Amino acid sequence: MTIPYHLTKAEKAPLLLEKLNGLTNLHFEKSPQYRSMIEKGGFQITASQLEKVPFIPVQLFKLMDLVSVPKEEVIKVLTSSGTTGQQVSKIYLDKETSIAQTKTLVEVMKPLLGGKRLPMIILDTKSVLKDRKSFSARGAGILGFSNFGRKHFYALNDDMSLDIEGLENYLEEYKGQRILLFGFTFMIWQYVYKESLKKGYKLDFGDSILIHGGGWKKLEDEAVDASTFNQLLHDQLGIREVHNYYGMVEQVGSIFVECSEGHLHTPSYADVIIRDSLTFEPLQNGKQGLIQVLSELPKSYPGHSLLTEDLGMILGEDDCPCGWKGKYFNVAGRIPKAELRGCSDTFQGGVES
Template sequence: MTNPYTLVSDQKQNLLLEGLNELTKHHIEQCALYRSMIEKSSLPSNSNRLEAVPYLPVQLFKMMDLTSIPKSDVVKTLTSSGTTGQQVSKIYLDKETAAAQSRALVDVMKPLLGSQRLPMIIFDTKSVLKDRRSFSARGAGILGFANFGRHHFYAMFDDMTVDWDGLEDFLLEHRNSKILLFGFTYMVWKHVYQEAKRSGKTLDFGDSILIHGGGWKKLQDEAVDSTTFKSELKRVLGIQKVHNYYGMVEQVGSIFVECKQGHLHTPHFADVIVRDSLSFKPLPYGQQGLIQVQSLLPRSYPGHSLLTEDLGTIHGEDDCPCGWKGKYFTVAGRIPKAELRGCSDTYGFGQGGSNS
């Protein structure tokens, strides 16, 4: 496995641009809907810079089935999280794309977790994994990260209460080992931290590392930021190492992991661009705007260049004090609903800030 945080800007841009252009051509050939959108927008299939690679708004995956493979090649269907009645994204994977995403996830996590599989606590219920061919974003996340663990313990009952007795037994059994903890941000906060605080539970998680992601919007509504999240988990549950990640079901595998400085990092096979939410022009580092994500992984569907509904800021490139190369950034949360409605009317898909 290679360390995905070693390429400097010039090396990475050349690798990404060549790969993204190839994917754009591949999806034009294999996906009629994608081809139609590119042709109607008069966008080129070959770009001379990363900012010019055509992108799709991530909402499109909630509106239509975008796939570049025959139905017979689909081995797994992923769906985004959503409340009852909401439309969800559907992402279709073949063996090649599923395998590439699994390998990429290993590369991204290895600098934090090492090569050894660790005893693992999953702050969720096992019932999320019932259907192995169709996964929610939650199930896909669990299944992906479960590869880094052994002796998996699912800490939640189906009613989302914590199996405190089972948790204590697991921690006792593995008290001399480093333990991997995984969960979704809001669920860890609401169902584990708040319940432990309310009931006065005290647990010793020992030498553990928590990987968590998703669900920040609900925490922001409760005025809980990353610093509060980490300090409270340390104070109440004794969890010393906490790393957030940013990712989405539309680009599973291309996750951006938080370094020890608190920044999210782009690995060598993925990148981020921040755009003005009205003009869609790329913004300089230090300015907040809409996050665009690019990835070399999606071949079974045209998800290699996507404009998200999230706001973020790129803080620099190749010079984070943690030592990892690549762009490093933070995410502020979702764009406000009023702006989002305006955006969905304005941008169909684009290139470098121009929309047809």
């Protein structure tokens, strides 16, 4: 696999386009529902440029089972996080796709974490991994990132309380070593930061690097932005280095990590396009719109080109001060639900039951 952030636009675009066209053709052949949507939408299955690769709304994974392999080849089913009563996405992985996603995640994180497994604290509860065949988005994230660590310690008890004694013992045991911390943004805020503040726990995670992802919505409601979050975690928990990432269960393994400048980056095997939320036309850099995510990984389901429900903006390409090539961008939050529903209805209406 290519080093993830070394390809310029001119080098990356033709390679990625070839892979994505291959996947569009594969899913067109193997998934009757996908084929029906592409035909009814009038898409070309072999695109001449990345912006023309057919996309489907990410919400469709909540409305139908989209799978391109026989059910007996499915080894794992991932579900998106959702509140009680909400429909969840179901993503079907076969062995090949599952292995590809794990390997790629390792490559993408290497520039930040190096090649050596670090002592690892997972800022979550172990009970989220109970069912080894069916995983929630949280479980899938923990399982994927746990490959970077050793001597895993789960910082939360099953009742979501902080295992302060266990944490203190672990930090003492690995004092002076670099420690990897992983968790989901809101859970870290709610159950680690706020809990330690409330109980008066003063922890020092030492030479630690925190990788976190997930929605910012609940933190924005409390007027907490990324720099405030990072500063408060440093003040209260001594966490020295923090990197956010953007990703979703519908393209697990395809994650966009924050560089040293605080920008999310597209690696060589994935890309983002920003589209107008009404016309779906591609927008220029510096304009905010809907994020479309492209990835060469999904082979067991048609998830290689998805229109998300998130708003974002491309800040630049190949010229980030951090030195990484590729597009770099930010995420501004979710679009109001009603605006995307029409798009999903259009696609779903094109599927014969």
